[in-house]
Amino acid sequence: MPTATPEGVSKAASQPSGEAGVSAKSKAFSLGLLDDRIGFHLRLAQNASFKAFKKKTGEADLKPGWFAVLSLIHDNPGITPLVLSRASGRDKSTITPVLRDLLRNHLIERRTVPADKRSYTLSLTGAGNARLAELAAHAEAHDRVLDQIVGEGRPELLRLLRLVTASLD
Amino acid sequence: MPTATPEGVSKAASQPSGEAGVSAKSKAFSLGLLDDRIGFHLRLAQNASFKAFKKKTGEADLKPGWFAVLSLIHDNPGITPLVLSRASGRDKSTITPVLRDLLRNHLIERRTVPADKRSYTLSLTGAGNARLAELAAHAEAHDRVLDQIVGEGRPELLRLLRLVTASLD
DNA sequence: GCAAGATAGTTTTGTTTCAAACTATCTTGC
DNA sequence: GCAAGATAGTTTGAAACAAAACTATCTTGC
Numbered sequence: 001m002p003t004a005t006p007e008g009v010s011k012a013a014s015q016p017s018g019e020a021g022v023s024a025k026s027k028a029f030s031l032g033l034l035d036d037r038i039g040f041h042l043r044l045a046q047n048a049s050f051k052a053f054k055k056k057t058g059e060a061d062l063k064p065g066w067f068a069v070l071s072l073i074h075d076n077p078g079i080t081p082l083v084l085s086r087a088s089g090r091d092k093s094t095i096t097p098v099l100r101d102l103l104r105n106h107l108i109e110r111r112t113v114p115a116d117k118r119s120y121t122l123s124l125t126g127a128g129n130a131r132l133a134e135l136a137a138h139a140e141a142h143d144r145v146l147d148q149i150v151g152e153g154r155p156e157l158l159r160l161l162r163l164v165t166a167s168l169d
Numbered sequence: 170m171p172t173a174t175p176e177g178v179s180k181a182a183s184q185p186s187g188e189a190g191v192s193a194k195s196k197a198f199s200l201g202l203l204d205d206r207i208g209f210h211l212r213l214a215q216n217a218s219f220k221a222f223k224k225k226t227g228e229a230d231l232k233p234g235w236f237a238v239l240s241l242i243h244d245n246p247g248i249t250p251l252v253l254s255r256a257s258g259r260d261k262s263t264i265t266p267v268l269r270d271l272l273r274n275h276l277i278e279r280r281t282v283p284a285d286k287r288s289y290t291l292s293l294t295g296a297g298n299a300r301l302a303e304l305a306a307h308a309e310a311h312d313r314v315l316d317q318i319v320g321e322g323r324p325e326l327l328r329l330l331r332l333v334t335a336s337l338d
Numbered sequence: 339g340c341a342a343g344a345t346a347g348t349t350t351t352g353t354t355t356c357a358a359a360c361t362a363t364c365t366t367g368c
Numbered sequence: 369g370c371a372a373g374a375t376a377g378t379t380t381g382a383a384a385c386a387a388a389a390c391t392a393t394c395t396t397g398c
Binding site: 031036037041043044046047048074079145149150154156157160161162 | 200207212220258311329336
């Protein structure tokens with residue numbers, strides 16, 4: 001029998017708790033047990049952050065998924081798709097369609113590697129650099145908003161997030 | 170002209186930096202500009218956390234997506250689908266198939282509301298409580314792993330994540 | 339009370355993602 | 369060298385999700 005038996009836990013639903021008191025949104029519910037879970041709040045925060053970023057880039061007709069890839073190619077010219085997938089934290093199979101998109105728009109270039117015919121290296125074109133600058137401006141504006149929200153806590157937040165990522169394989 | 174011009178930024182790719190020094194994984198790349206972005210690390214951490222949780226529940230043939238919904242219904246008996254979607258941070262349209270699944274498995278019950286024929290209230294069945302207990306055990310084990318990773322930083326991390334979620338609408 | 343708009347839930351469509359299967363190439367053991 | 373296994377990239381299948389369109393009901397203004 002597991003340690004956690006929801007039946008045995010007091011309802012905790014009497015008053016909507018766990019409110020940070022910042023947003024003006026009144027909530028007609030209690031997060032209950034969930035309110036104490038790092039995993040759950042990680043998802044909520046990531047979700048909120050991504051949605052805000054997507055809204056900003058969407059207005060400028062830019063794909064948010066392009067940003068990380070373009071940025072990583074910029075900072076690692078000659079990177080290969082597999083390394084790129086690991087750097088961006090996504091499965092390698094999801095990189096293929098992104099690269100196809102970027103190639104079709106002439107934002108990146110492929111170069112074959114004589115030493116390994118299975119792979120190829122990537123670099124940004126002039127247009128790719130320009131597009132990255134555009135996206136980077138949005139990303140920076142977005143991160144400034146986040147900075148303002150977390151304030152002094154920024155270094156600690158970054159430290160903890162990096163720690164979680166690095167520790168979970 | 171945007172403030173951020175990638176061309177004007179020093180490569181920063183000389184040495185793979187931004188390593189938390191915990192994982193044994195050697196990385197052959199630099200995160201570059203991305204390494205300083207809260208949004209990016211939020212995504213990496215959430216992704217790593219969810220993947221670990223999914224692996225645990227997957228072994229026991231449990232759907233990770235069910236957990237938040239069952240938990241919220243448990244702590245808010247009589248909650249409606251729309252409120253449930255807001256509480257779990259997902260679009261209302263994504264709740265429908267989850268509830269259909271849970272209903273088919275007799276884990277939850279619907280009850281019509283005389284005051285509003287469009288809506289209905291939700292509550293857990295006995296089997297639902299049992300299944301929740303099972304999932305909660307996995308979630309707790311997962312959060313204990315996260316606790317061990319973040320250590321003393323746990324309250325601050327939770328505070329900052331809640332702050333981000335609450336502030337971004 | 340009735341038309342106009344708002345709201346709850348569902349359906350549909352499109353995007354994003356992971357994971358497994360597959361092909362082609364590379365590496366290793368012997 | 370050559371077979372056996374590893375690895376890089378792609379394709380395919382399935383799951384999860386958001387957003388818009390839709391239906392049914394409710395609320396509001398007058």
